Amino acid sequence: MAKRTKFIKLLEHRGLTQEKFVELVQNAWRTISGRPLSRQAVSAWVNGHAIPNLSPAETLAVIEILECTLTELALAFPHEDDS
Numbered sequence: 001m002a003k004r005t006k007f008i009k010l011l012e013h014r015g016l017t018q019e020k021f022v023e024l025v026q027n028a029w030r031t032i033s034g035r036p037l038s039r040q041a042v043s044a045w046v047n048g049h050a051i052p053n054l055s056p057a058e059t060l061a062v063i064e065i066l067e068c069t070l071t072e073l074a075l076a077f078p079h080e081d082d083s
Contacts, residue, residue, distance in 0.1 A: 028061035
């Protein structure tokens with residue numbers, strides 16, 4: 001069984017599917033940066049294969065959507081020192 005990432009736990013805590021998360025983020029980012037977010041990018045986040053590179057405003061939008069803290073979001077992704 002695949003290891004559940006901390007990011008997927010954030011989605012589940014909020015009751016969000018990857019698709020719904022992408023939709024909410026795209027709506028929020030439309031006025032912030034206009035940058036799109038693909039389902040493939042979120043899938044890479046969920047599977048621990050990528051770490052998002054977000055602006056401060058984009059980060060704030062994601063935190064609000066996930067109803068989490070900045071610390072929870074930062075710790076949801078692998079770090080260089082993780083084995």
